[in-house]
Amino acid sequence: MTILSSKLRQSxxxxxxxxxxxxxxxxxxxxxxTITVWAGGSGDNDVYRLDAIEMAAxxxxxxxxxxxxxxxxxxxxxxxxxxxxxxxxxxxxxxxxGSAPNIVVTSHTDIAPWSQAGLIVPVxxxxxxxxxxxxxxxxxxxxxxxxxxxxxxxxxxxxxxxxFFWKDTMKKIGYTDEEIEALPTKVELxxxxxxxxxxxxxxAVDMEIVEKGYGFYPRVxxxxxxxQFYQSFGGELMDKETGKLVLDxxxxxxxxQFFVDAVEAGVTRKNHIGTEWDQWYAEVASGKAAIWHGGTxxxxxxxGKEGLDDFFGNIQFSLIPAGNEEGHPNTIxxxxxxxxxxxxxxxxxxxxxxxxxxxxxxxINTLHAIKSSxxxxxxxxxxxxxxxxxxxxxxxxxxxxxxxxxQPNNLNYGRFSEIMFKGLETAWTGTKxxxxxxxxxxxxxxxxxxxxxxxx
Amino acid sequence: MRRAHxxxxxxxxxxxxxxxxxxxxxxxxTAVFSFTSMSSGTGISGGAYSVSEQTIRELPERxxxxxxxxxxxxxxYRIDEAGLSDLSANFGEPFSKQVRKxxxxxxxxxxxxxxxxxxxxxxxxxxxxxxxxxxxLFKRSILNIRFDSKAALLASVSDIGISLDAxxxxxxxxxxxxxxxxxxxxxxxxxxxxxAFRAAGNTFIYVTLTLSVSIGLGLLLALAxxxxxxxxxxxxxxxxxxxxxxxxxxYVMMWKWLTWDTGFLSNFLLNxxxxxxxxxxxxxxxxxVCIVLINGFVGAxxxxxxxxxxMRAIPASMLHASEVDGANRRQQIWHIILPQLxxxxxxxxxxxxxxxxxxxxxxxxxxxxxxxxxxxxxxxYAFHTALNNYxxxxxxxxxxxxxxxxxxxxxxxxxxxxxxFNFNELVAKPRIEQ
Numbered sequence: 001m002t003i004l005s006s007k008l009r010q011s012x013x014x015x016x017x018x019x020x021x022x023x024x025x026x027x028x029x030x031x032x033x034t035i036t037v038w039a040g041g042s043g044d045n046d047v048y049r050l051d052a053i054e055m056a057a058x059x060x061x062x063x064x065x066x067x068x069x070x071x072x073x074x075x076x077x078x079x080x081x082x083x084x085x086x087x088x089x090x091x092x093x094x095x096x097x098g099s100a101p102n103i104v105v106t107s108h109t110d111i112a113p114w115s116q117a118g119l120i121v122p123v124x125x126x127x128x129x130x131x132x133x134x135x136x137x138x139x140x141x142x143x144x145x146x147x148x149x150x151x152x153x154x155x156x157x158x159x160x161x162x163x164f165f166w167k168d169t170m171k172k173i174g175y176t177d178e179e180i181e182a183l184p185t186k187v188e189l190x191x192x193x194x195x196x197x198x199x200x201x202x203x204a205v206d207m208e209i210v211e212k213g214y215g216f217y218p219r220v221x222x223x224x225x226x227x228q229f230y231q232s233f234g235g236e237l238m239d240k241e242t243g244k245l246v247l248d249x250x251x252x253x254x255x256x257q258f259f260v261d262a263v264e265a266g267v268t269r270k271n272h273i274g275t276e277w278d279q280w281y282a283e284v285a286s287g288k289a290a291i292w293h294g295g296t297x298x299x300x301x302x303x304g305k306e307g308l309d310d311f312f313g314n315i316q317f318s319l320i321p322a323g324n325e326e327g328h329p330n331t332i333x334x335x336x337x338x339x340x341x342x343x344x345x346x347x348x349x350x351x352x353x354x355x356x357x358x359x360x361x362x363x364i365n366t367l368h369a370i371k372s373s374x375x376x377x378x379x380x381x382x383x384x385x386x387x388x389x390x391x392x393x394x395x396x397x398x399x400x401x402x403x404x405x406x407q408p409n410n411l412n413y414g415r416f417s418e419i420m421f422k423g424l425e426t427a428w429t430g431t432k433x434x435x436x437x438x439x440x441x442x443x444x445x446x447x448x449x450x451x452x453x454x455x456x
Numbered sequence: 457m458r459r460a461h462x463x464x465x466x467x468x469x470x471x472x473x474x475x476x477x478x479x480x481x482x483x484x485x486t487a488v489f490s491f492t493s494m495s496s497g498t499g500i501s502g503g504a505y506s507v508s509e510q511t512i513r514e515l516p517e518r519x520x521x522x523x524x525x526x527x528x529x530x531x532x533y534r535i536d537e538a539g540l541s542d543l544s545a546n547f548g549e550p551f552s553k554q555v556r557k558x559x560x561x562x563x564x565x566x567x568x569x570x571x572x573x574x575x576x577x578x579x580x581x582x583x584x585x586x587x588x589x590x591x592x593l594f595k596r597s598i599l600n601i602r603f604d605s606k607a608a609l610l611a612s613v614s615d616i617g618i619s620l621d622a623x624x625x626x627x628x629x630x631x632x633x634x635x636x637x638x639x640x641x642x643x644x645x646x647x648x649x650x651x652a653f654r655a656a657g658n659t660f661i662y663v664t665l666t667l668s669v670s671i672g673l674g675l676l677l678a679l680a681x682x683x684x685x686x687x688x689x690x691x692x693x694x695x696x697x698x699x700x701x702x703x704x705x706x707y708v709m710m711w712k713w714l715t716w717d718t719g720f721l722s723n724f725l726l727n728x729x730x731x732x733x734x735x736x737x738x739x740x741x742x743x744x745v746c747i748v749l750i751n752g753f754v755g756a757x758x759x760x761x762x763x764x765x766x767m768r769a770i771p772a773s774m775l776h777a778s779e780v781d782g783a784n785r786r787q788q789i790w791h792i793i794l795p796q797l798x799x800x801x802x803x804x805x806x807x808x809x810x811x812x813x814x815x816x817x818x819x820x821x822x823x824x825x826x827x828x829x830x831x832x833x834x835x836x837y838a839f840h841t842a843l844n845n846y847x848x849x850x851x852x853x854x855x856x857x858x859x860x861x862x863x864x865x866x867x868x869x870x871x872x873x874x875x876x877f878n879f880n881e882l883v884a885k886p887r888i889e890q
Contacts, residue, residue: 088496088848096500110848116634117499118602128584130572148508150600212731222846243513271738274826279718350585411497411510414847421846422651425828431740432828440650447648451517 030070035352039105040087041336042079045300048368049105049156049336050077056358060351073351076101095119100341102352108144108337111152112411120339124151126353133361136378145337147409153337154356157365157374159296160331160400161225162317163187163197169210169290170316173203184318184399187329194232194258194323197291201267204290215267217289218259220275222421224334224407225293229255230420231405234326237416238408239454245408245416247445248456249438251326252420256427256434258323263428273425281306293320296400299392300373312391319403333404335377362387369393375401412449419444483863489856490643494636496850503635504602505609511632520627527618528628532597533564539594547590551579567591602634642857652858654829655837662747662819662833663812669752671805674759675797679789681760682767696760699753708821711750712736736823740830743823747831750818759804766800767793799877806873810866834862 035057039049057073064071078101081087088110094100100119114120127134129142129151141155170180186192201215219225227237235251238244262268267290269275284292285306302308302315319329338356343349359365362380366387369376375397381387388394407413423441427434445453494500507528515525535555544552554577564570570591574580581587595601596616603609606629613620613628620628646652677696681689699707713719715735722732736746770793778788816836819825825832825840832840842855 084846084848085844089843089850092496092848092850107848113495113497113849116497118504118634119499125588126585128571130568131584148510148600150508243510269733271734271742271827273828274737274823275734276716279716350583353585412849414496414845414849415851416847418845418847418849422829425826426830427828429740429827429830431830444649444651447645451514 030072031064032072032074033348033351034074034076035103035348035355036076036078036101037103037105038081038087038091038101039077039079039336040081040091040107041084042105045297045304045372046079046368048364048371050075050079052359052364052368053077053103053355055364056355059358060354071351073355092119095341098344100343102341102343102348103356104339104341105156105336106339108153108155108335109407109409109413111145111147111337111339112409113414114339115147115150115152116411118342120152121342121349122150122152123154123338123340123353123356126340126350127154127357133378133380134357136362136380137360138377138379141335141377144333144335144406144409153339154360155377156336156338156359157368157372158333158335158377158401159374160333160396160404161228161293161295161320162331162396162400163291163293163320164284164298165291165316165318166287166289167314167316168287169204170200172209173200173207173290180316183316187318187321188403190322190329192318193321194229197321198258198261198265198267201262201291202265205265205267210288210290212266213269213272214283214289215265215291216262217280217284217292218268218272219293220273220277220280222417224332224417225295226421226424227407227417228293228320228330228332229258229323231330231332232320232327233258233323234328237413238410242454243408243410244452244454245410245412245445245449246454246456247442249442250456252423252441253434253438254323256424256437259424259428260430260434263430270429273428287314296375296392296396297373299396300371317396317399319400329403331400331404333375333401333406335406410452412452415448416445416453419448483860486856486860486863489852490860491638491640492636492853492856493639493641494852494856495854496848496852498634498636500636500852503633504604505606505629505632506600506602506634507598507609507628507632508600514631515627518627518631520624520631524618524620524624528597528613529599530597531566531595531599532616533567533570533591533594534596535559535562535594536596542593543590546593547581547586548579551577551581551590554579564594567595570594606633636853639853642854645854646857646861651829651832651837655832655834658830658832659813659834661744662751662831663809665744665748666751666755666812667805667808669748670755670808671759671801673752673756674804675763675801677756677760678763678767679793681764682793683785693760693764696753697757699750700757704817704821707754708750708818711746711822715746737827740827743827743831746822747819750822751812751815754818755808755812758808762800762804763797766797770796802873802877806869806877809873810869813866813869814862834858838862 035053037050037053039046042049054075054077057075061071061073081090084107087106091100091104091106092114095114096119104120111120115122123145129135134154137155138158141158142151145151145153145155165180165183167180170183171177175183183192197216204210205212205215230237230248230251233251233254235248235255236246239246259268263270281298281301283289284294284298285302285308299311303311308314319331322329338359340349340352340356360377362376362378362384365377366381366384368374369381370386370390370393373392375393376382376387382394407417410416419441423437426432426440427437432440442455446455509529512525512529515528516522540552540556540560543555555574558577559570559573562573564573567588571587574587574591581590598609598612598616601612603612609629609632610620610625677692681692684692702710714721716722717732717734719735721735726732735742737743774792775788778792783791814835816833816839819831819833819836820839823831825836838855838858841851841858843850
């Protein structure tokens with residue numbers, strides 16, 4: 001028992017030493033602490049990812065004061081990263097050089113590599129998941145922030161990625177109001193597929209209701225959205241049995257072919273990838289595109305910055321339609337998570353853990369959910385007026401969330417998705433045929449993922 | 457050693473230091489990194505030995521007995537004497553007594569079950585973290601513990617009563633290791649990946665085309681301004697230097713405004729009935745034209761300055777004499793000016809080749825290698841691999857191997873150029889002192 005228990009005792013001694021001050025101090029205690037929080041992929045609507053930590057710090061200090069102790073937390077917030085790549089680069093390099101922020105708000109898919117590298121610590125070591133408010137968080141979200149059966153992070157928000165239809169354009173190509181109302185159900189039942197999307201988009205272009213290239217107007221950069229189309233054609237990201245990533249060549253080829261067909265039919269631009277986001281948002285929110293896809297948070301952008309007053313009068317939304325018989329209509333939820341980084345100062349980690357716990361209070365999380373049009377993380381949010389009375393939150397939750405899946409927490413998923421997207425880009429821009437692009441994807445994936453890949 | 461030599465060395469010292477710090481050290485580090493499997497998943501500072509669910513799944517595939525793997529997968533918490541005495545030492549006798557009374561001899565599957573029981577005890581630590589640490593004192597399994605060394609891992613495995621033979625120990629240690637290891641796989645990977653070949657091809661296209669544009673245009677500008685009156689010539693040169701002195705971000709931003717589908721070019725061509733398009737990213741040919749021009753204009757200014765000053769050094773009497781002989785401008789350029797520009801042209805070509813091979817800043821800012829990797833040059837490929845991609849899967853080792861190949865090509869090219877320049881001749885001792 002020597003080594004194991006000495007290992008345990010060692011870490012215990014360090015932790016106990018660090019924490020004795022907090023837990024057992026008889027005298028009043030004063031503590032000054034700076035907690036840094038970095039959030040990736042966050043715009044003006046997402047300020048509560050950071051502000052929630054500030055609110056939590058206020059509450060925690062008050063709790064200490066009530067107990068007779070003094071806690072002064074300075075929260076340093078940062079979210080002005082150029083994009084996800086720059087954010088992840090910054091966090092990784094800062095952590096490697098020992099100056100990681102205490103809390104990061106990032107994709108749940110970062111948990112696998114960062115936990116293996118020892119950059120983050122399991123949140124379950126610091127908080128009681130069976131106590132309020134964490135026992136109110138949806139179990140499936142907590143599963144997404146776990147890796148190897150260990151809960152590493154707390155879900156910060158949830159979302160889904162719907163298909164959007166501009167109602168006016170749909171009417172002009174021959175849909176009645178009733179048919180538009182019934183569209184989400186038809187998508188859900190698999191009666192309206194991606195082939196129908198191409199047909200309708202082509203009608204809209206041919207009838208000159210929208211410009212060429214604006215019939216189907218997809219996301220302009222890499223993102224979980226594209227994995228949805230892979231699933232629409234029957235692709236599976238991870239094999240549940242073995243935990244390995246799956247390259248389904250047939251599904252991948254058909255998924256690429258769909259975008260090539262869209263370009264050939266003139267409904268999607270060949271050079272669409274790389275379009276500026278600002279331009280893209282302005283165009284879809286003003287009806288310049290017939291059919292497109294996005295995320296639940298787009299609601300905030302369309303109705304806010306882009307000035308679309310009547311969202312429900314102008315836009316219909318549904319799941320991502322199935323692509324063929326093997327596939328199924330789906331949507332991906334890509335929750336961001338609060339993660340705790342490994343720090344020399346054990347006490348700072350403990351306090352950071354308290355902060356993200358408090359920030360998960362339904363009332364505080366609701367501020368973020370509604371302000372940024374994300375979905376809630378706790379069951380109790382449906383009893384909070386701000387959330388319950390928000391039409392978008394309730395309808396999107398009901399229509400999309402039951403069918404939402406997530407991307408796998410796998411060490412190599414980042415590489416997998418990168419190669420998948422590059423392959424799509426080469427096919428889409430006509431550099432290679434879909435079959436050749438998939439052949440290259442296969443070679444690259446086999447080389448880079450090795451044993452962690454199943455090819456079908 | 458003579459004092460003069462020491463003095464010379466003294467003068468050289470700063471340069472040597474800078475070469476050492478900013479060239480040799482990074483190159484050596486890159487070389488070292490390139491023989492490792494470092495990535496964002498392994499970390500840089502070294503790994504730990506940790507048996508996780510993933511390890512358990514992988515073990516049987518590597519020939520480890522399934523039953524032993526299943527044993528390792530158990531997460532056992534046992535309330536025994538050793539644990540109780542640890543508990544009393546760290547958390548006080550009263551709590552230890554309560555645990556002994558309520559739970560002695562019990563075995564729990566996972567910490568959660570034990571903590572749930574502990575929460576019912578009145579003397580328990582009130583902080584969640586403390587409570588979990590106290591529960592960990594009873595952990596009698598190794599699942600998800602990060603051990604600093606292989607020896608510690610294996611000793612703990614035998615502590616919990618699992619005996620492994622030598623080969624099983626090796627498999628377990630290798631599978632559970634989370635850090636990086638020494639390897640030559642990066643070079644094998646590079647030689648097997650289509651994207652690497654494409655990057656190499658792209659680099660060749662990029663260097664050749666950009667070089668032709670920048671040298672050709674530089675020469676043209678130098679010749680054109682040579683025959684202009686001084687004032688006008690200076691003004692023209694100043695304008696052509698703008699691309700070089702503008703901050704790259706702003707320079708590229710202006711190109712984007714020019715080429716966007718809502719930009720100047722599209723709006724202008726709309727008058728002639730041409731549908732707006734993104735002239736930079738419409739196809740790989742568009743992207744190449746933009747990249748070659750963006751870089752070519754920057755390069756042209758350097759050529760222009762060097763060639764202009766070299767032309768000034770041509771004795772005016774030669775030009776006057778040629779005019780007396782009835783030579784026209786074309787003959788002047790062909791027979792007098794160009795032959796005397798041989799060395800500046802060669803120098804600029806050599807210098808620009810070397811800087812182009814390693815540069816990717818303007819490409820990164822404009823197309824970022826798109827569309828579909830068609831303009832991703834080797835240096836940008838290395839940057840994307842090692843430091844910058846959407847998924848955050850940073851592969852430091854592979855990226856370093858890619859970068860090192862650039863260094864080797866760069867040094868090779870430098871040696872080649874030194875040879876054709878006949879460097880010794882260029883720096884030959886002045887005859888006057890002989």
